[in-house]
Amino acid sequence: MLEELGRFDGYKLTEIAVESAVVEPDEFRLSGAGQDLGGARRLVLATGLRDVFSDHRYGEFWGRGVYGCTFCHGWDARGQRAAVIGNDHQAATTALSLSALAAEIVIIGEGPAAFSPETGEAIRSVGIVYLDSMVKDVTRSPDGLITLDLAEGPSEFGSVFVRAAKEQHSTLAVTLGCILDEEHLVPVNRSYRTTVPGVFAVGEMAKVDGRRTSAMVVLAAGDGLQAGTSVHLDLAFSDAFGGTNPE
Numbered sequence: 001m002l003e004e005l006g007r008f009d010g011y012k013l014t015e016i017a018v019e020s021a022v023v024e025p026d027e028f029r030l031s032g033a034g035q036d037l038g039g040a041r042r043l044v045l046a047t048g049l050r051d052v053f054s055d056h057r058y059g060e061f062w063g064r065g066v067y068g069c070t071f072c073h074g075w076d077a078r079g080q081r082a083a084v085i086g087n088d089h090q091a092a093t094t095a096l097s098l099s100a101l102a103a104e105i106v107i108i109g110e111g112p113a114a115f116s117p118e119t120g121e122a123i124r125s126v127g128i129v130y131l132d133s134m135v136k137d138v139t140r141s142p143d144g145l146i147t148l149d150l151a152e153g154p155s156e157f158g159s160v161f162v163r164a165a166k167e168q169h170s171t172l173a174v175t176l177g178c179i180l181d182e183e184h185l186v187p188v189n190r191s192y193r194t195t196v197p198g199v200f201a202v203g204e205m206a207k208v209d210g211r212r213t214s215a216m217v218v219l220a221a222g223d224g225l226q227a228g229t230s231v232h233l234d235l236a237f238s239d240a241f242g243g244t245n246p247e
């Protein structure tokens with residue numbers, strides 16, 4: 001897809017990570033790896049989020065047997081024995097959303113269930129087992145399964161679903177002065193403008209009009225398209241009469 005950009009003039013593609021973006025009177029000045037990467041009248045941040053594991057043992061297998069999202073990786077669990085780590089309503093929801101695909105589902109609560117009796121009844125009714133058991137170790141078996149070492153003994157699973165926290169992948173938004181909300185996301189309005197004039201943000205890192213975008217590639221790409229139209233109009237208004245595009 002990037003090769004297709006070659007048909008257009010006036011763009012520059014670099015694989016250098018932007019380390020600094022300095023606000024100057026008429027532009028943002030970008031640099032990275034000790035190089036000046038040029039200036040930009042508007043900046044669209046699309047730097048995403050990073051997964052952070054409170055339990056680092058899962059990180060080693062992330063995306064390869066250990067997953068976060070059943071909508072992205074439920075298909076990987078089809079016909080398998082699957083585990084869901086957690087004891088709350090979200091863990092029960094994750095398990096239920098796998099029930100049409102996985103052959104066997106075990107919720108490993110690492111403590112007593114913290115969801116309602118009705119939710120407990122719902123998961124039992126579709127054969128999901130709840131274990132109040134601690135995971136002592138996470139390894140991969142020779143045949144590629146994920147082995148969870150439980151108090152009851154080692155137990156093998158084709159897929160393990162665990163929740164990871166998210167943090168901003170880049171510090172650029174903060175250093176530019178963008179506000180981060182309580183979920184460490186960058187709030188933007190419907191035009192994808194951050195609180196810093198000239199800086200826009202899209203994709204997983206942003207919260208559009210108070211609403212978190214679901215973590216899906218196509219939605220992040222859609223944000224990018226819409227932010228592109230906002231930037232285009234902003235520049236057009238700015239060039240036409242020195243103002244900004246009224247929202």
Ligand SMILES: Cc1cc2nc3c(=O)[nH]c(=O)nc-3n(C[C@H](O)[C@H](O)[C@H](O)COP(=O)(O)OP(=O)(O)OC[C@H]3O[C@@H](n4cnc5c(N)ncnc54)[C@H](O)[C@@H]3O)c2cc1C
Nearest residue numbers: 017018046047048049063072169170203204215216217220
């Ligand atoms: C294991 C896993 C599986 C997934 N599976 C699916 C799936 O099947 N389907 C689906 O739709 N979604 C899936 N997702 C979610 C999807 O990947 C994200 O929702 C989506 O990629 C978010 O897009 P984004 O552009 O906001 O951020 P990202 O895709 O994270 O892109 C941000 C980019 O910015 C770069 N960057 C960061 N800082 C800088 C900097 N300072 N300078 C330059 N570049 C920088 C990063 O290196 C990265 O390449 C999955 C996510 C994970 C973790």
